[in-house]
Amino acid sequence: MNRFSYLRPGDVRGAIQEIASDPAARVIAGGTNLVDLLKYDVERPTRLVDISRLPGLDAIEATPGGGLRIGALVSNSTLAYDDRVAEHYPLLAAAILAGASPQLRNAASTGGNLLQRTRCHYFYDTGTACNKRDPGSGCPARTGVNRIHAILGTSEHCIATHPSDLCVALAALEATVLVTGPDGDRVIPFDRFHRLPGDHPQHDTTLAHGEIVIAVELPAQEFASHYTYLKLRDRQSYAFALVSVAAALDLDGDRIRTARLALGGVAHKPWRDTAAEALLCGRPATADSFARAADVILAEARGYGHNDFKIGLARHAIVRALEQAAAGTPQSQTDKRIR
Amino acid sequence: MSDHAPPNAIQPITLTINGTPYTLDVAPWTTLLDLLRLDLDLTGTKKGCDHGQCGACTVLIDDVRMNACLTLAIMKDGASITTVEGLAGRDGVLHPLQDAFIEHDAFQCGYCTPGQLCSAVGLLREGHACSAAEIREHMSGNLCRCGAYPNIVAAIEQVLAGSVEQALAGPVEQALAGPVEQGAAKARKPQRAEPHEPGRAERIELGEAVR
Numbered sequence: 001m002n003r004f005s006y007l008r009p010g011d012v013r014g015a016i017q018e019i020a021s022d023p024a025a026r027v028i029a030g031g032t033n034l035v036d037l038l039k040y041d042v043e044r045p046t047r048l049v050d051i052s053r054l055p056g057l058d059a060i061e062a063t064p065g066g067g068l069r070i071g072a073l074v075s076n077s078t079l080a081y082d083d084r085v086a087e088h089y090p091l092l093a094a095a096i097l098a099g100a101s102p103q104l105r106n107a108a109s110t111g112g113n114l115l116q117r118t119r120c121h122y123f124y125d126t127g128t129a130c131n132k133r134d135p136g137s138g139c140p141a142r143t144g145v146n147r148i149h150a151i152l153g154t155s156e157h158c159i160a161t162h163p164s165d166l167c168v169a170l171a172a173l174e175a176t177v178l179v180t181g182p183d184g185d186r187v188i189p190f191d192r193f194h195r196l197p198g199d200h201p202q203h204d205t206t207l208a209h210g211e212i213v214i215a216v217e218l219p220a221q222e223f224a225s226h227y228t229y230l231k232l233r234d235r236q237s238y239a240f241a242l243v244s245v246a247a248a249l250d251l252d253g254d255r256i257r258t259a260r261l262a263l264g265g266v267a268h269k270p271w272r273d274t275a276a277e278a279l280l281c282g283r284p285a286t287a288d289s290f291a292r293a294a295d296v297i298l299a300e301a302r303g304y305g306h307n308d309f310k311i312g313l314a315r316h317a318i319v320r321a322l323e324q325a326a327a328g329t330p331q332s333q334t335d336k337r338i339r
Numbered sequence: 340m341s342d343h344a345p346p347n348a349i350q351p352i353t354l355t356i357n358g359t360p361y362t363l364d365v366a367p368w369t370t371l372l373d374l375l376r377l378d379l380d381l382t383g384t385k386k387g388c389d390h391g392q393c394g395a396c397t398v399l400i401d402d403v404r405m406n407a408c409l410t411l412a413i414m415k416d417g418a419s420i421t422t423v424e425g426l427a428g429r430d431g432v433l434h435p436l437q438d439a440f441i442e443h444d445a446f447q448c449g450y451c452t453p454g455q456l457c458s459a460v461g462l463l464r465e466g467h468a469c470s471a472a473e474i475r476e477h478m479s480g481n482l483c484r485c486g487a488y489p490n491i492v493a494a495i496e497q498v499l500a501g502s503v504e505q506a507l508a509g510p511v512e513q514a515l516a517g518p519v520e521q522g523a524a525k526a527r528k529p530q531r532a533e534p535h536e537p538g539r540a541e542r543i544e545l546g547e548a549v550r
Binding site for chain 1: 345348350366367368370389390391394397403404405406408409410411413414458461462465467470472473475476477479480481
């Protein structure tokens with residue numbers, strides 16, 4: 001770990017000033033990703049600005065529109081076990097409990113989950129090139145060991161994946177991200193918060209330096225009865241997704257009125273596909289409809305060798321997740337047999 | 340970027356560790372794990388991976404289990420920390436979980452055990468795990484390379500089947516409250532856990548992963 005100074009401003013304005021005035025400053029809250037990156041010398045900040053005790057950012061509150069506002073400092077475990085989340089947004093609770101370990105969920109914050117780095121083994125290994133860590137140095141993953149890598153939305157510069165489960169649910173639930181910074185407040189639709197690598201894989205999100213996440217808002221539509229979070233991985237617990245699917249349906253009899261579909265483990269960002277959702281609207285909730293949706297999502301998918309299997313795995317996972325959602329039998333995050 | 344300490348780097352913090360208050364001058368880059376082991380010689384908490392992947396460093400911070408290796412000590416100014424050294428009473432009376440681990444032979448080399456114990460105390464406090472399957476899931480942040488998992492689960496099941504309140508009225512608090520009657524924590528005869536087939540669910544799942 002390099003040497004850095006440590007500041008704990010007393011309010012949001014003070015924090016923003018301390019961050020914005022130093023391009024090499026980093027924000028820390030739960031620290032579960034950043035401290036790890038510090039240890040690998042992937043991050044070498046001049047100062048850490050500790051926002052973990054900022055007042056007013058640790059509440060879960062109902063919004064006037066019937067949704068829920070989640071403060072950026074609410075821990076992952078507090079969020080997962082909150083009664084309102086469990087009752088009204090069980091997809092979110094399921095996704096959180098599918099991720100990390102109890103220790104990490106206790107420490108990790110909501111804002112930090114959004115801002116954990118999109119990453120791969122090469123990003124962590126400072127002995128190799130990586131366009132995300134060292135722009136312009138190259139991407140050895142494309143021709144290297146790439147079993148865990150992306151199949152959608154990649155660029156020639158980066159094929160890393162965003163590892164969050166929580167964010168896949170937020171994408172499906174059409175959350176918005178409230179941020180504040182030197183130029184004031186912004187509301188960012190979830191789909192525009194994370195970005196694809198393109199020519200600038202060093203940027204995971206559209207957040208500007210000096211801006212911090214204040215809260216995440218969930219809209220009123222809950223999808224509390226027909227949903228699932230299906231996560232497929234190399235071991236049953238405490239592993240990143242190879243492929244995960246957040247599926248939510250609003251049914252009119254056996255016809256689909258509204259569908260939400262987002263994938264994890266397959267792209268640089270949580271991968272929501274509104275074209276596949278639109279295709280499902282008005283169709284019967286059958287395996288045939290679900291297979292068509294999978295075709296739409298995976299039409300542009302490409303593997304890089306070791307991760308070719310993810311395309312087939314994603315196809316099956318999408319169909320199965322939609323079957324679980326339609327049947328109202330969400331995947332258990334304890335008994336992981338897939339039914 | 341400089342590897343020299345910035346001028347305002349070292350800062351004083353206070354921590355209560357296993358009931359004892361400390362005032363410490365810490366560098367911001369010192370993890371709680373290194374502070375405990377290197378500066379305070381509390382070497383019960385183990386360094387395994389040092390990256391939050393194995394759980395050997397699990398401690399309780401204000402009664403909540405976390406990975407000490409991913410925690411900067413300076414950020415926990417004012418907190419109360421419980422390590423494995425704080426689970427038993429000062430008179431040597433073991434925590435019910437420690438008794439259960441011994442009874443069930445829930446370790447081989449013992450390296451992961453301090454983290455397993457602190458994690459299990461956290462699990463009891465959280466109250467989300469009841470069945471063996473839930474215990475396995477909620478202990479998934481603690482790896483045991485000797486593979487003592489079935490016995491670890493059985494030990495925790497046994498404590499869950501008994502009086503969790505008594506288990507959580509830990510010897511740390513008892514020791515602070517005053518002298519504990521010798522053997523008091525052992526007085527309760529532990530109930531035998533339900534017979535339990537270790538690993539059965541895992542085998543089924545692997546076979547049925549994706550059609």
